[in-house]
Amino acid sequence: MSMNPGSEFVRLWTRHxxxxxxxxxxxxxxxxxxxxxxxxxxxxxxxxxxRYDQSRPFVPWAIRFAWLEVLKWRQxxxxxxxxxxxxxxxxxxxxxxxxxxxxxxxxKALKKCLEKLNPQQRKWVKLRYGRHGAVKQEAERTGVRMHxxxxxxxxxxxxxxxxxGRTMRKEGWSDA
Amino acid sequence: MLDSHDxxxxxxxxxxxLVEESISAEELVELEEILExxxxxxxxxxxxxxxxxxxxxxxSLDAAPAGSGATGSKVRRITFLAGAxxxxxxxxxxxxxxxxxxxSSIARIVKLSGTIAWTGDGGxxxxxxxxxxxxxxxxxxxxxxxxxxxxxxxxxxTIWVSGAALLTLSDGTQGKFIxxxxxxxxxxxxxxxxxxPMRLVTPSAEAEVLGTQFNVSAGVESTRLSVNEGxxxxxxxxxxxxQEVPANHLVVAALEKESEFxxxxxxxxxxxxKSVNGWRSQFPQDVRRGDLQPPIAQxxxxxxxKSCLWVDEGRDPDLHYSVNIGVSxxxxxxxRLSKDARFLVRGRMTASNxxxxxxxxxxxxxxxxxxxxxxxxxxxxxxPDGEFELEIPVVSMKSARNYFPSSSLGLEVFDCWALTHExxxxxxxxxxxxxxxxxxxxxx
Numbered sequence: 075m076s077m078n079p080g081s082e083f084v085r086l087w088t089r090h091x092x093x094x095x096x097x098x099x100x101x102x103x104x105x106x107x108x109x110x111x112x113x114x115x116x117x118x119x120x121x122x123x124x125r126y127d128q129s130r131p132f133v134p135w136a137i138r139f140a141w142l143e144v145l146k147w148r149q150x151x152x153x154x155x156x157x158x159x160x161x162x163x164x165x166x167x168x169x170x171x172x173x174x175x176x177x178x179x180x181x182k183a184l185k186k187c188l189e190k191l192n193p194q195q196r197k198w199v200k201l202r203y204g205r206h207g208a209v210k211q212e213a214e215r216t217g218v219r220m221h222x223x224x225x226x227x228x229x230x231x232x233x234x235x236x237x238x239g240r241t242m243r244k245e246g247w248s249d250a
Numbered sequence: 251m252l253d254s255h256d257x258x259x260x261x262x263x264x265x266x267x268l269v270e271e272s273i274s275a276e277e278l279v280e281l282e283e284i285l286e287x288x289x290x291x292x293x294x295x296x297x298x299x300x301x302x303x304x305x306x307x308x309x310s311l312d313a314a315p316a317g318s319g320a321t322g323s324k325v326r327r328i329t330f331l332a333g334a335x336x337x338x339x340x341x342x343x344x345x346x347x348x349x350x351x352x353x354s355s356i357a358r359i360v361k362l363s364g365t366i367a368w369t370g371d372g373g374x375x376x377x378x379x380x381x382x383x384x385x386x387x388x389x390x391x392x393x394x395x396x397x398x399x400x401x402x403x404x405x406x407x408t409i410w411v412s413g414a415a416l417l418t419l420s421d422g423t424q425g426k427f428i429x430x431x432x433x434x435x436x437x438x439x440x441x442x443x444x445x446x447p448m449r450l451v452t453p454s455a456e457a458e459v460l461g462t463q464f465n466v467s468a469g470v471e472s473t474r475l476s477v478n479e480g481x482x483x484x485x486x487x488x489x490x491x492x493q494e495v496p497a498n499h500l501v502v503a504a505l506e507k508e509s510e511f512x513x514x515x516x517x518x519x520x521x522x523x524k525s526v527n528g529w530r531s532q533f534p535q536d537v538r539r540g541d542l543q544p545p546i547a548q549x550x551x552x553x554x555x556k557s558c559l560w561v562d563e564g565r566d567p568d569l570h571y572s573v574n575i576g577v578s579x580x581x582x583x584x585x586r587l588s589k590d591a592r593f594l595v596r597g598r599m600t601a602s603n604x605x606x607x608x609x610x611x612x613x614x615x616x617x618x619x620x621x622x623x624x625x626x627x628x629x630x631x632x633x634p635d636g637e638f639e640l641e642i643p644v645v646s647m648k649s650a651r652n653y654f655p656s657s658s659l660g661l662e663v664f665d666c667w668a669l670t671h672e673x674x675x676x677x678x679x680x681x682x683x684x685x686x687x688x689x690x691x692x693x694x
Contacts, residue, residue: 078566080565080566080567081565081566083561083567084561084565084567087561087567088367088561092307095303096300096303096304096307099299099303100295100296100299100300100303103268103269103299104271105271113556113557113558113559114557116559116561117557117558117559117569120559120567120569121569158278158282158285159282161286162282162285162286165285165286165289165292166285166292166295166296169289169292169293169295169296170296172293173293173296173297173300177300180297180300180301180304181304184301184304184305188308199305202305203305203306203308214489214490215490224266224270227266228262228263228266231262231265231266231298231301231302232262234301235294235297235298235301238297238301239297
């Protein structure tokens, strides 16, 4: 472990930023807003860095501050219609605490499930997640209506979720 | 109350709308009701959004566009399978993909600064890149506003990434491919082989480049592409319309198709290399970072500094309070620096403090050149409103690294920023002006 506390912060934040970003997005499912809040989280973590007990895992510590920043953001957006209520955010946050330990397991299961998609499905997943806007482009090029394609993607995501659950149950995860 | 099957079906639809960011206020209320009522729905919500983020972050999906021959072990042969009737429509869109290829180097890191993470197509993450390192296809992320990287493909084509950016690079049998998800990028592309243009994809546009120099800024909502030399074909993804962007022109492609999508000259007509005679910030147009404050009695709109953390490998993180204002980044006419140019910065502070003012300079024909800064102690004690004005000659601004050009004369000002290191300073910028510019004719 580095002796320089600043370097250690940079190392941990660089390594785990994506995980904290994932949490923030679950609370604030709009990319622009989630990005803003993530920046605030990084500031807060650095401000509190001296109090961080390095014998404890970084991510749960970071997520505690992320939660506070989510609440702060929620307060600022009180009049905005496109945000969740505070009480619902509390519930989602509590549910996230239950889910957090198996997030990594889910990610690994997803990798296997992606390999089980048929070629068409994999192509659409790749177009949707590999290149933003590519779905629309393909739709227009081929004359297929957008809503049909988004419906197809909705089905693929549903199928992937079921597959992840099945894979986890097979591996002995009862709550999957 | 809906039965279990019904709410799950409806939940899936609503979650799909949510992650596609096309959910209406009414649908969001409906989603909230389901989530409030059914605890299982909350778990499903987390699983669904987690899946969405995992797919977004999945490196293997982004190695290259369909049909490209990018390097990387994740690209695999997919055989066509005739499926159910519903799949037939989609099947017509399917391409046979190339077989697996051995990863090989496609580019070299020429220079870098700040915290930069590199993830190869194979999924391995490297967070200690060094100058001179060869890289395979993969994803580059610059994590802070003060980061930048210069990357040279093996054919000599060079890209510069400045500020927080996320992009994927590949180079294979179908040519070079850059997916700029967000951030600012400049490129100097050597002549590409016939039929294999470099392809650049952003959230709102796709460009084909045969050999040219250009700058591009990709945001969530729109992409601004400015061509300095050559010709770039840009397609707006919102409607598939295409614009040919010649030298000294720029185009803005938004995600919605109502806005203008047209290549326009970015030089002053009749004075091809003359900068605008002075530039003054306009809010909200030029805001790149900061909290915009509404006008009050004696002040127009102001930009309030926001907290920001710069992380830089090997150094302590730098917490500061900053604003960033677009100059050429948000304007049609490039602003170039002449010998007597000086910045005039007007603002307010709630306490006396040191202010660092800086700008990013690009080479006029494309490519990141450097960052230049000046430090001023601002004493507001004699002014109850805390208002201040700084006049900063460009020649007095120092290059932030010794390998940037020592003189910024002739560079194009991409953006500028002001920051303090203390929150109590309460920095607000009212306006920034660049004054005293001279004509720069003929000498590109």
